[in-house]
Amino acid sequence: MNAPDDVRSMLVESATRLLNDQVDQKMLDAAKDDGWSARLWHALEEAELPRVGIPEEAGGAGGTLSDLAAVLRVAGRFAAPVPLAETAMLSGWMLASAGLPVPRGPLAAGPAGDEVVRTRRDGRRWLVSGTLARVPWARVAARLVLLAQADQGAVVVSVDPARCAIRPGRNLATEPRDGVLLDNVVAEAAAPATNVTRSALRLRGALARALLTAGALERTLELAVRYAQERVQFGRRIGQFQAIQQELARFAGEVAAAVAAALSAAGAMERGSDVTLAVASAKIRTAEAAREGALIAHQVHGAIGVTSEYLLHHSTLRLWAWREEYGNEAEWATTLGGIIQKRGADAFWPAITTT
Amino acid sequence: MLFENVDFSALELPAPALKLREEVREFLKAEVAAGSFTPHLGHTEFDAEFTRKVASRGWIGMTWPRRYGGQERSYLERFVVTEEMLAAAAPCAAHWFGDRQTGPSLLRYGSEQLKQKYLPAIARGECYFALGMSEPNAGSDLASVKTRAERVAGGWRVTGQKVWTSWAHKAHAFFVLCRTAPDSGDRHEGLSQLIVELDAPGITVRPIRFLNGRHHFNEVFLDNVFVPEDRVVGEIGQGWKQVTSELALERSGPERYMTTFPLLVELIRRLGKAPDARAQEAVGRLTARLWTLRRMSLAIALTLDPGPDGERGAARATVDLATEAALVKDMGTFFEREIVDAARLLAAVEPTPDATDTFERYLAETIVSAPIATIRGGTTQVLRTLIARRLLGPLK
Ligand SMILES: Cc1cc2nc3c(=O)[nH]c(=O)nc-3n(C[C@H](O)[C@H](O)[C@H](O)COP(=O)(O)OP(=O)(O)OC[C@H]3O[C@@H](n4cnc5c(N)ncnc54)[C@H](O)[C@@H]3O)c2cc1C
Numbered sequence: 001m002n003a004p005d006d007v008r009s010m011l012v013e014s015a016t017r018l019l020n021d022q023v024d025q026k027m028l029d030a031a032k033d034d035g036w037s038a039r040l041w042h043a044l045e046e047a048e049l050p051r052v053g054i055p056e057e058a059g060g061a062g063g064t065l066s067d068l069a070a071v072l073r074v075a076g077r078f079a080a081p082v083p084l085a086e087t088a089m090l091s092g093w094m095l096a097s098a099g100l101p102v103p104r105g106p107l108a109a110g111p112a113g114d115e116v117v118r119t120r121r122d123g124r125r126w127l128v129s130g131t132l133a134r135v136p137w138a139r140v141a142a143r144l145v146l147l148a149q150a151d152q153g154a155v156v157v158s159v160d161p162a163r164c165a166i167r168p169g170r171n172l173a174t175e176p177r178d179g180v181l182l183d184n185v186v187a188e189a190a191a192p193a194t195n196v197t198r199s200a201l202r203l204r205g206a207l208a209r210a211l212l213t214a215g216a217l218e219r220t221l222e223l224a225v226r227y228a229q230e231r232v233q234f235g236r237r238i239g240q241f242q243a244i245q246q247e248l249a250r251f252a253g254e255v256a257a258a259v260a261a262a263l264s265a266a267g268a269m270e271r272g273s274d275v276t277l278a279v280a281s282a283k284i285r286t287a288e289a290a291r292e293g294a295l296i297a298h299q300v301h302g303a304i305g306v307t308s309e310y311l312l313h314h315s316t317l318r319l320w321a322w323r324e325e326y327g328n329e330a331e332w333a334t335t336l337g338g339i340i341q342k343r344g345a346d347a348f349w350p351a352i353t354t355t
Numbered sequence: 356m357l358f359e360n361v362d363f364s365a366l367e368l369p370a371p372a373l374k375l376r377e378e379v380r381e382f383l384k385a386e387v388a389a390g391s392f393t394p395h396l397g398h399t400e401f402d403a404e405f406t407r408k409v410a411s412r413g414w415i416g417m418t419w420p421r422r423y424g425g426q427e428r429s430y431l432e433r434f435v436v437t438e439e440m441l442a443a444a445a446p447c448a449a450h451w452f453g454d455r456q457t458g459p460s461l462l463r464y465g466s467e468q469l470k471q472k473y474l475p476a477i478a479r480g481e482c483y484f485a486l487g488m489s490e491p492n493a494g495s496d497l498a499s500v501k502t503r504a505e506r507v508a509g510g511w512r513v514t515g516q517k518v519w520t521s522w523a524h525k526a527h528a529f530f531v532l533c534r535t536a537p538d539s540g541d542r543h544e545g546l547s548q549l550i551v552e553l554d555a556p557g558i559t560v561r562p563i564r565f566l567n568g569r570h571h572f573n574e575v576f577l578d579n580v581f582v583p584e585d586r587v588v589g590e591i592g593q594g595w596k597q598v599t600s601e602l603a604l605e606r607s608g609p610e611r612y613m614t615t616f617p618l619l620v621e622l623i624r625r626l627g628k629a630p631d632a633r634a635q636e637a638v639g640r641l642t643a644r645l646w647t648l649r650r651m652s653l654a655i656a657l658t659l660d661p662g663p664d665g666e667r668g669a670a671r672a673t674v675d676l677a678t679e680a681a682l683v684k685d686m687g688t689f690f691e692r693e694i695v696d697a698a699r700l701l702a703a704v705e706p707t708p709d710a711t712d713t714f715e716r717y718l719a720e721t722i723v724s725a726p727i728a729t730i731r732g733g734t735t736q737v738l739r740t741l742i743a744r745r746l747l748g749p750l751k
Pocket of ligand 1: 486
């Protein structure tokens with residue numbers, strides 16, 4: 001294979017090794033109380049992983065969006081309880097696009113939904129106001145990077161969460177999803193948002209969730225296969241029963257589709273070819289796979305799978321949370337279908353074949 | 356675990372394939388404009404004249420070496436031709452078996468003489484092949500075929516019965532999987548592949564009507580048919596290995612998820628520019644599935660491509676994507692049905708086979724053919740068993 005692929009596979013290898021060493025059940029259980037793992041974050045930061053895909057000029061580690069995508073898939077596989085996607089894929093991108101340096105530390109991004117953040121100049125400072133619901137990782141972030149509206153146009157602002165009122169919340173997997181109230185908070189940095197738009201941010205958010213979902217599905221399949229190899233009932237490994245085999249095969253198809261869709265969408269975004277079609281497809285397909293896959297994984301495990309002692313729930317709870325974040329499959333399908341219909345029947349096949 | 360070493364994000368069609376796509380689209384547009392064929396769904400039609408036109412463009416056997424009539428083009432270029440033909444519902448039955456199965460088998464296992472004899476003729480669109488695997492008592496359990504070949508001076512005498520043989524009534528020859536040695540305990544031993552010409556004395560082809568009365572497949576009786584020695588494909592006794600190793604590429608191509616695609620296009624047309632949210636959602640979901648399946652299918656084509664340095668035509672033997680290919684077929688065939696159901700539920704028309712409206716006719720054609728895709732080329736259940744075995748490894 002050619003050079004960039006080699007770099008990518010090395011990156012994947014080192015991310016896998018690091019997460020495999022660091023993340024264990026104890027860490028995941030502790031993260032339920034703490035909201036995240038500071039220790040894991042520091043290890044990742046030391047390996048420069050939260051800076052992949054961010055240009056070196058902005059203080060990043062360089063690399064492409066597809067490199068970052070490959071890392072996020074691994075993070076999803078290990079259920080890494082840290083804002084890796086938010087830092088590298090969302091906030092880092094917002095700052096770098098606006099020509100701002102990317103600070104160290106975990107970053108959160110917003111708005112994820114349709115809330116409006118306002119900002120206005122006050123001398124040399126920018127003051128930021130607004131109310132945001134369910135901001136991923138706000139309470140553990142060093143900075144909140146927000147797309148705000150000023151009279152002059154859209155502005156990327158970076159604020160210190162310590163200056164905001166934070167109402168802790170969580171998603172199904174107890175990852176922080178916090179309410180944030182900004183009342184004339186002084187921005188630490190601000191610059192006009194050139195390429196950063198609401199829809200671009202939403203697409204990136206959806207892509208990030210698709211990638212994490214693909215990885216988490218891989219883990220649930222690994223667990224289900226291992227369990228089917230080990231568990232004995234009626235004197236046989238349950239994997240010897242054709243009913244279990246049929247479910248596992250269907251599961252494998254869903255997982256393969258999720259991986260194919262999520263990584264393909266990253267490539268499409270990197271090349272800028274029909275990004276909405278690609279990302280919408282990836283979010284829809286991964287969310288569908290999450291629904292099918294999580295339930296098959298649990299079915300194969302029987303009762304042990306639905307306990308908080310067993311590893312599986314760390315992945316399945318995330319799957320159920322992530323499929324709703326940045327738009328679920330019905331929302332994206334309606335959007336995508338609307339676009340397809342508007343373009344008309346004769347534009348459909350050409351669109352499918354551009355990516 | 357699956358698609359290892361496949362880089363989906365980097366997967367892109369190279370420039371020659373994109374250029375070729377434009378050529379194929381223009382060709383098909385001109386054919387449709389000239390009324391040279393009427394698109395039908397369900398079963399691809401057999402149209403020797405159309406096949407010869409495709410051949411004259413160099414699009415049959417296009418990955419094969421030039422010395423056998425091929426064009427030495429990449430698998431991805433072949434992929435593009437195939438998907439364009441399917442998108443247009445073009446009548447490709449005359450050459451599809453030859454292009455997809457016979458050709459690659461001969462390239463990999465055939466003697467020089469067999470390659471010379473058949474490949475250029477297939478590529479010219481003049482020689483059509485059928486596939487004689489299934490028998491009345493050997494369906495999914497293919498190793499239980501009973502058709503027997505006995506050695507005689509200068510070749511073999513073959514006796515038995517094949518069934519479901521698509522287009523045997525129009526093809527020149529077929530690949531016959533048969534027993535050349537008695538079952539010695541290991542059922543996979545003693546099987547061989549022979550090429551039998553369908554006009555040979557002792558062959559009887561009888562139609563089996565599809566449930567709508569159409570004639571696509573047949574039963575073929577072989578009564579002491581003489582087959583010259585040089586028609587043996589590969590080695591005597593290696594038939595099982597040969598048959599099963601052919602399947603990866605053949606299982607994952609666009610024909611496994613696109614046979615009802617033109618119905619989806621007509622559905623989009625019928626729904627108009629601004630349908631309700633329910634219709635939009637259905638179209639969006641189908642789009643996501645199609646887009647994803649296509650990426651998986653492309654990945655397999657690209658990975659198996661032997662590349663310009665390798666011998667064109669036969670897939671890279673070192674990569675095993677049989678499981679991935681089975682997954683694509685399994686999901687693809689279900690996707691094809693989802694299109695039919697979406698079309699049916701959103702349009703709410705009573706299907707009529709002789710409707711003048713294209714959407715309505717496609718709907719009728721795909722409803723009656725909906726069961727076949729999950730049966731032929733490996734049933735859903737058999738594929739899933741195969742996939743699960745690979746996932747689980749040996750269990751005892
Ligand atoms: C339209 C069409 C065209 C065809 N064209 C050709 C052709 O050109 N040449 C050719 O040789 N054949 C052809 N076939 C035959 C096709 O390959 C067979 O139908 C297929 O292999 C299945 O065999 P069967 O129909 O005997 O079903 P069976 O094998 O009898 O299966 C019946 C049911 O039992 C299930 N089953 C069987 N074994 C198992 C198992 N181990 N575990 C779980 N479930 C199992 C199957 O999944 C299926 O649901 C064609 C078939 C169709 C429908």
